[in-house]
Amino acid sequence: MRYAYYPGCSLHSTAFEYDLSMRAVLEKLGIEYEELRGWICCGTSPAHCSSKLLGVTLPIKNLAIAEEDGFRQMIVPCASCFSRFKIALHETEENPELKEKVEQVLNYAYQGSVEVRHPLDIFYNEVGLERIRESVSEDLSRMKVVCYYGCLLTRPPKAVNFDQCEYPMTMDNLLRGCGIEVLDWSYKTDCCGAGQALALTNIVVKLSRDILVNAKQVGAEAVAVACPLCHSNLDARQKEIEQTYKLSLNLPIFYFSQLIALAMGVDKNKIGLQGHLVSPFPLLKKIKSTSSSARPSRG
């Protein structure tokens, strides 16, 4: 099966490392994909907060392109795009009048033949943990990580239908499968402030602080994320959080795909790690030096 790949605006700019590492993992796993031709912005929150029809039409336009090109499945790594696609499908299904208006705008009747999938879902449910484990070549067992899902991967469950909405485990299980030590914590699905980053920055700084402080409290050395907005709030704003609240955090924020890529032996210089504002290299160096020294065998 060949997947359509919808990077969305962020993966071509602020989240280029998510794009690089995602492509690296897809290639390692032998998953065939092709970037959707002529894709456009999904509209994200400015669209659905300003016009219901616009918020639904922009995602459906992209699905219409995928359908015309004969794709049956589309990979959407950005949690915000993923949510907009799922909600647009849900709303047009529930509301025939809205669906009709979308068709009128696009001059195209979308048949619903393309399934929208998040890569976490594909890696866990299609590829499976066994094959993931077999592909692992590097020892990351000295790295303590918490998995942060944020809002939009699991909510609202009636539209996205992905994992348990309050306490998901897909990313935890995948990273455990990669040999990483994944810790339990309380902020898996709490909000980081998301798109308020440019408008109400103080909200983002407060909410992101709560998340990072809990991660630190449970002993995490890094946070794994699956959303470009979460990443930029937790990584790029981390210095501002430290200054505002007089804290020392120094928590590298990884895209989960970067951790999988590292575990699978992808060159660490080829997955955009140098793009992070909180450098992950000291941590990577530390776990390497501890894992090469005498280490009790597992099991």
Add this chain to the structure above:
Amino acid sequence: MKAETMEKVLTQETLKSDFTDKIAQESDQNVYLCYQCRKCAAGCPVTYETDYTPFQIIQGVIYGQRELVLNSKMIWLCTTCETCTTRCPQEIDIARVMDAARIIAQREGIKAKYPEVPAFFQTSLQNISWFGRLYEVGLIMMLKLRTKDFTKDVGLGIRMFLNRKLKLTPKPTAFREVRRIFKKIKEIEEAS
């Protein structure tokens, strides 16, 4: 007042207002289902900063309190995290009610409690309609011109640029089609 008279006074029919109808139509939700459990208020991440909780916004809609709802901090503070929608035992899609309030407030030109939020929405949409995709550097410049706040996040922007996270030039795609979609939607919305 006897109980039966009370019931006659407070029914969906007597509470009905133009504002309640508008929100219902825009959000496609039946707010009268709310039985006041306040789970939406308990789960909302921005209640620490708000004037009215999501629960109070729903009640405001039921009682036709147009000014209270549209002038609230809540509708602009909302991060659209969908927690309220997820937890509502009556399955009211509260996040869509918030959307509806923001849509109506913007359409009617109501001065927002946090004007930077609708400014961000409108600037982003303009940006998308020009380039087909969100062009971040352009968006930041446009926002600065609009809000006249030229110093905010400049250091962060430079660091992100140096780390290759911001691209100086846009990569316009299918912008003619996107512009056509925006125009057509405007026509449909103005006609209804």
